[in-house]
Amino acid sequence: MTTGFAALPNTATCRLANARVPACLVEAASLASDRDGLALVDIAIDDGVIESILSAGLAPFEEQPIFDLDGGIVLPRLVDVHTHLDKGHIWPRRRNPDGSFMGALTSVAADREANWTAQDVRARMEFGLRCAFAHGTAAIRSHIDSLGKQIGISWPVLAELRAEWAGRIALQGSPLFGIEAVADAAHMQAVTQAVRAHGDGLLGCVTYMIPELDAALDKIFRTAIDNGFDLDFHVDEANDPAARSLEHIANAALRHRFAGKILAGHCCSLALQAPQDEARIVAKVKEAGIAVVSLPMCNLYLQDRQAARTPRWRGVTALHELKAASVPVMIASDNTRDPFYAYGDLDLVEVLREGTRILQFDHSGPDWAKAIATTPADLMGLPGHGRLRTGGPADLILTRARDWTEFFARPQADRTVLVGGKAIDRTLPDYRELDPLMSPDA
Structure with missing residues (x-):
């Protein structure tokens, strides 16, 4: 021995x-x-x-x-259900000027317009995959910025990398764009076609409180139902209690009797609701069959950031309350060395370690390892992972x-x-x- x-x-x-x-x-x-x-x-x-x-x-x-x-x-080997491989590692050429969410949005948009060729996206995505593989990751879902010309650039790259990495990392992609773009029929057609041709049966977008939110969600759900897609949303990534698009997503899922899988990421503002509002929203999320992934490191970095002021909260969602209600809960890497998060290395051991500290998983049950393993694997349809x-x-x-x-x-x-x-x-x-x-x- x-x-x-x-x-x-x-x-x-x-x-x-x-x-x-x-x-x-x-x-x-x-x-x-x-x-x-x-x-x-x-x-x-x-x-x-x-x-x-x-x-x-x-x-x-x-x-x-x-x-x-x-x-x-x-x-x-572990499962990373929410990443942004296409944004990864652009920090050296496009920093976040002030560490804010809006600073990140502006910087990424400028870099995407100036630099995101197929060669550039492929090189950075593959670099990220190599990091994740070395750390022990078996499966990754990456959100793919899907606006304008980028749809035709990034989705074929994703498909190529999925084939090349088969047997090492199971790679999935989900489209990412703001909810208001749903009103553009040409845009939705382009995204749907990209997912059909190169994707993994996933549709998604970023939701926030706009007047047309419910109508836009109805279009998203109808598109998903018509095409047999599952759904993956970025939700309420803000420290504003009035940000309640998570509840609207749950209502839409119930309204459409949606039978597919739904993942809601971030959901930061849920943690800032009054107790009775939080309990109502959590109950609807459970009823609608929605799973939730928190991104502890990125949201600790971005949320409640104000110049010359110490942050007052950790940016994460009400994960303990969701878990207590039997909502499937996960944590994941999110961004890597880009304007949304200047650090990270797609290392889920780090995510679990920091998530335990940020979200206080200790003293709350011995099964939180499922949040980077079995739970995201099941959500991704990977029962062997x-x-x-x-x-x-x-x-x-x-x-x-x-x-x-x-x-x-x-x-x-x-x-x-x-x-x-x-x-x-x-x-x-x-x-x-x-x-x-x-x-x-x-």
Whole structure:
């Protein structure tokens, strides 16, 4: 028996002994877990497939390499349900002038108009995918800016990358544009055609309180129903309690008896509602079958930012209340080194670590790991992802941390990522590779 990751062989058949796994991520197994929800197990891997997950010491001896993980936490490769690969890494050439939401909108619009060729978008999206893969991500949904000429540029790039990354990262795309654009029939036709030709059966937009909101939502829902699309919205990304488009989306879903999946992202203003209003909206979200993803790092960066003033809230939505109402809840990376978020690296271990701190997941149940694993996988229609199961792929993240406090105290930079039972090269791409695309801010 060998202890430690340095000795892991380049083999797809072995046994990982004394691994701690989140019981909430183990499918169809009854395991004794500790107060952190972690179970000590042995994982047998045969030809890149998980052959068994048994309580430590119960598996029969077999002639295969055995590696003692010494109680280290093992996760499945993770699922990032809300990103913006097409915006990623433009910060060096187009910064946010003041860190505000409007500053981000203006800067991205200017950069998109000036620089987003197919070559530029492809290079930055692939850079992001390489980062995510090295960190241990198995699936990504990216919103694709879908306005004017960009529709014809970015969607074919997405389709090419989806095919090229198949088997490494399952890639989905959802269109992104402001809700007022729904009134433009030509625009909606172009978006619908792009999704049919290059997409993943998803339609979405950014919602906010405009007079025509309900009529626009009716058009979105009718388009989705007519084409068999699911829906993915950016919702109420503001610190204004009057921003209640989430409730309007729920009403529209109920009005249309929508049977597809609906994901609402951000929903920041929900956390600022009066208690009775919050409870009413949460109940409607549950009734309408809407899932919610919070983007803790990006919204901490953007929301409640005023010059020379300390922020008073964390920018995130009422995720605990939604979860208590049995609404499926998730967290995700969102933006990466662009005007909406100057930092990040599409690392879901970082997202869970920072999300735990920002949203205070600790002391509130042991199953929050589902928010970056099984829950987004199910929402994305990927039942084989984000979980540990007999007969499933040995796609794993191995760490030396033995409990959650060790896991969250450090960035787990020494983690090992297995794909099909084999350790991958975790070398991250160098930012200098993008230098030819960059130029100083205009």
